[in-house]
Amino acid sequence: xxxxxxxxxxxxxxxxxxxxxxxxxxxxxxxxxxxxxxxxxxxxxxxxxxxxxxxxxxxxxxxxxxxxxxxxxxxxxxxxxxxxxxxxxxxxxxxxxxxxxxxxxxxxxxxxxxxxxx
Amino acid sequence: xxxxxxxxxxxxxxxxxxxxxxxxxxxxxxxxxxxxxxxxxxxxxxxxxxxxxxxxxxxxxxxxxxxxxxxxxxxxxxxxxxxxxxxxxxxxxxxxxxxxxxxxxxxxxxxxxxxxxxxxxxxxxxxxxxxxxxxxxxxxxxxxxxxxxxxxxxxxxxxxxxxxxxxxxxxxxxxxxxxxxxxxxxxxxxxxxxxxxxxxxxxxxxxxxxxxxxxxxxxxxxxxxxxxxxxxxxxxxxxxxxxxxxxxxxxxxxxxxxxxxxxxxxxxxxx
Numbered sequence: 001x002x003x004x005x006x007x008x009x010x011x012x013x014x015x016x017x018x019x020x021x022x023x024x025x026x027x028x029x030x031x032x033x034x035x036x037x038x039x040x041x042x043x044x045x046x047x048x049x050x051x052x053x054x055x056x057x058x059x060x061x062x063x064x065x066x067x068x069x070x071x072x073x074x075x076x077x078x079x080x081x082x083x084x085x086x087x088x089x090x091x092x093x094x095x096x097x098x099x100x101x102x103x104x105x106x107x108x109x110x111x112x113x114x115x116x117x118x
Numbered sequence: 119x120x121x122x123x124x125x126x127x128x129x130x131x132x133x134x135x136x137x138x139x140x141x142x143x144x145x146x147x148x149x150x151x152x153x154x155x156x157x158x159x160x161x162x163x164x165x166x167x168x169x170x171x172x173x174x175x176x177x178x179x180x181x182x183x184x185x186x187x188x189x190x191x192x193x194x195x196x197x198x199x200x201x202x203x204x205x206x207x208x209x210x211x212x213x214x215x216x217x218x219x220x221x222x223x224x225x226x227x228x229x230x231x232x233x234x235x236x237x238x239x240x241x242x243x244x245x246x247x248x249x250x251x252x253x254x255x256x257x258x259x260x261x262x263x264x265x266x267x268x269x270x271x272x273x274x275x276x277x278x279x280x281x282x283x284x285x286x287x288x289x290x291x292x293x294x295x296x297x298x299x300x301x302x303x304x305x306x307x308x309x310x311x312x313x314x315x316x317x318x319x320x321x322x323x324x325x326x327x328x329x330x331x332x333x334x335x336x337x338x339x340x341x342x343x344x345x346x347x348x349x350x351x352x353x354x355x356x357x358x359x360x361x362x363x364x365x366x367x368x369x370x371x372x373x374x375x376x377x378x379x380x381x382x383x384x385x386x387x388x389x
Contacts, residue, residue: 012175013175020347020350020351023342024343027343027344030343038120041156041157041340041341042155042156043157044159044160046334049333049334049335050333067339071337071339071342074167074170075328075329075332077321077325078174078321078325081174081322094189096251097193097251100193101192103196104322107196107326108199108326111326113330113333114207114330115331
């Protein structure tokens with residue numbers, strides 16, 4: 001097997017474990033701070049991420065920030081995976097496939113921006 | 119209590135998912151909505167983040183077994199990622215009652231597909247796109263036989279992947295069932311390669327909409343943390359216990375449960 005593929009495997013596994021630890025710590029502290037009830041989630045309220053993050057930063061509530069860090073790590077793993085795949089193809093001089101991977105990467109990043117309400 | 123309960127249900131969901139070869143979405147969304155009374159929009163986005171977690175873990179081990187066709191996965195991701203964008207936009211503008219109804223139909227369809235016998239198709243001619251990108255591949259069966267396979271109808275496969283992407287973003291699922299259908303049914307790729315490649319692609323598909331839902335603020339850590347941690351732990355346990363458990367019996371029970379949940383989802387949507 002290609003050495004780089006093996007490295008992608010190891011990288012993904014390490015990423016999931018790191019994110020899992022962040023999410024666990026975040027969850028535990030949220031439990032102690034806010035309790036375990038879901039009543040606020042019975043109806044949908046749109047609160048943009050920038051607002052929640054800003055509030056957490058202002059209040060220096062590390063618990064929520066750790067939880068968000070875990071989520072950000074998780075979401076970036078597949079993006080990095082596509083990036084590394086593009087690199088594999090460049091290394092193998094498969095420029096058409098590398099181009100396709102680059103297209104997927106750009107579309108992924110563009111899709112994120114749809115979540116930002118203007 | 120709900121958060122702790124959700125954590126244990128997610129462990130079970132991840133466990134069952136690993137055992138039956140399903141993503142967590144099919145279990146997590148009904149549990150959150152029907153059982154814990156959470157709004158379906160929060161349920162869908164929490165489910166997507168859990169799918170990203172399990173599939174990144176799975177992609178790590180699938181790359182090692184040499185069944186995953188990396189070249190094919192990259193091409194088909196073009197379809198799923200574009201579909202996910204459309205799905206996110208539809209979900210944003212749709213009444214959430216329709217989401218319950220659609221999810222109900224998806225559960226029924228999944229139950230039917232799980233009962234269907236799986237048989238391998240083989241393409242005899244390589245599609246020109248497959249030739250150009252050298253997508254055809256090979257893998258070794260358990261008995262040591264080396265299987266070479268060709269790939270048919272690449273454009274149709276890409277088109278079907280687009281729909282799999284829409285459903286993923288709309289319903290918070292990995293839509294592995296539809297991906298496997300496209301690869302096995304339309305492109306005539308061997309079942310083992312289809313499911314390995316599908317599992318590998320699921321993370322990228324789910325991320326396309328999960329990122330957008332995240333920036334919109336729909337992924338709430340209070341829900342997403344217990345779900346993701348539970349699912350990661352559960353699928354890890356499931357993958358290890360898999361050889362020791364009666365998977366066929368569990369599959370039959372699960373199909374029964376799925377049908378009941380499907381009806382409940384439909385009732386909730388129509389009311």
